Amino acid sequence: MLNNQFKKGELYSFISGKASTAIARKLQKNFKHAGIEITIEQWSILSQLWKEDGRSQQQLCEATFRDKPSITRLVDNLEKLDLVKRVPSKNDRRINLIFLTTAAKNLESETMEIANATLNEALEGVNQKDLETAKTVLQKVYDNLA
Amino acid sequence: MLNNQFKKGELYSFISGKASTAIARKLQKNFKHAGIEITIEQWSILSQLWKEDGRSQQQLCEATFRDKPSITRLVDNLEKLDLVKRVPSKNDRRINLIFLTTAAKNLESETMEIANATLNEALEGVNQKDLETAKTVLQKVYDNLA
DNA sequence: AACATATAGTTGTTTATGCAACTATACAAA
DNA sequence: TTTGTATAGTTGCATAAACAACTATATGTT
Numbered sequence A, B: 001m002l003n004n005q006f007k008k009g010e011l012y013s014f015i016s017g018k019a020s021t022a023i024a025r026k027l028q029k030n031f032k033h034a035g036i037e038i039t040i041e042q043w044s045i046l047s048q049l050w051k052e053d054g055r056s057q058q059q060l061c062e063a064t065f066r067d068k069p070s071i072t073r074l075v076d077n078l079e080k081l082d083l084v085k086r087v088p089s090k091n092d093r094r095i096n097l098i099f100l101t102t103a104a105k106n107l108e109s110e111t112m113e114i115a116n117a118t119l120n121e122a123l124e125g126v127n128q129k130d131l132e133t134a135k136t137v138l139q140k141v142y143d144n145l146a
Numbered sequence C: 001a002a003c004a005t006a007t008a009g010t011t012g013t014t015t016a017t018g019c020a021a022c023t024a025t026a027c028a029a030a
Numbered sequence D: 001t002t003t004g005t006a007t008a009g010t011t012g013c014a015t016a017a018a019c020a021a022c023t024a025t026a027t028g029t030t
Helices: A008-016 A018-033 A040-051 A057-064 A068-080 A108-122 A128-145 B008-016 B018-033 B040-051 B057-064 B068-080 B108-122 B128-145
Strands: A084-088 A096-100 B084-088 B096-100
Touching: A008 A018, A008 B018, A008 B040, A008 B108, A018 A040, A018 A108, A018 B008, A018 B128, A040 A057, A040 A068, A040 A084, A040 A096, A040 A108, A040 B008, A057 A068, A057 A096, A068 A084, A108 B008, A108 B128, A128 B018, A128 B108, A128 B128, B008 B018, B018 B040, B018 B108, B040 B057, B040 B068, B040 B084, B040 B096, B040 B108, B057 B068, B057 B096, B068 B084
Parallel strands: none
Antiparallel strands: A084 A096, B084 B096
């Protein structure tokens, strides 16, 4: 029984994920400061495509832990910004394959640099071993509920 | 230098806070299953008021790591649900003090039980020491960026 | 072929967040 | 008193998430 593990006051703090929102907000600010006008959520989709271009919306759902409507709308917005293009699959006409445009390809190195710098700032003073522990705990929490 | 601490693929996963969103989603589901029709965000405000009733919107901002517009709208929605009431402060007419209604007071014990049970499920198999480490790391990340 | 079922994606609705611009009150200094 | 400034809260706008209901295509069974 873990019943008194959290004092009542800490409960929401843990649920709210204030650390991850703080990183996201900071990263957003750093993008803006560099003149890059995309949201963190859009960037998270581009990140997946930089790893492997031409993935289906379904694959993007799984890779970014979002549901299908969320991906539909993120892809909508990315298409409006001319950063991706939907291409219907020839094998299976239900599927849209999402491809990066040249504009999006040009964003990779700069945004990844900013993201890495932001993360380094966030993790300043955190030792490697504790970080590994934290990642393991968070993964376990996720697995317990998934 | 922490430059290669994260493999590229893990970067977004850490930023996205999938563990906290998984807990939030589960808690939301458990509320719904118990017939409690409030959102996690609304519940987070009520939690603060259960600890101390009659706080200002500004105090709720600080306690829940939200900005002022977010609190304005959450209080709007809670008022529509007859769970809180705005009462202008007599000392300082800029301030709204937020008070729980009887209906909201009646929600405390049941929702806190559900929240604790959900958290226990989320933390199953996580030992106390690792949890403390994770909390310390997340706090440090927050402090580094705040 | 016909039917059922599963899968991929879209649309509508509600709620919430982030940011900028705004109003109103309080307070402090000249 | 006037002027400036800080603080509390609200409003408008864009983006995103969760959920349910929907369309269209694919697949498997009889």
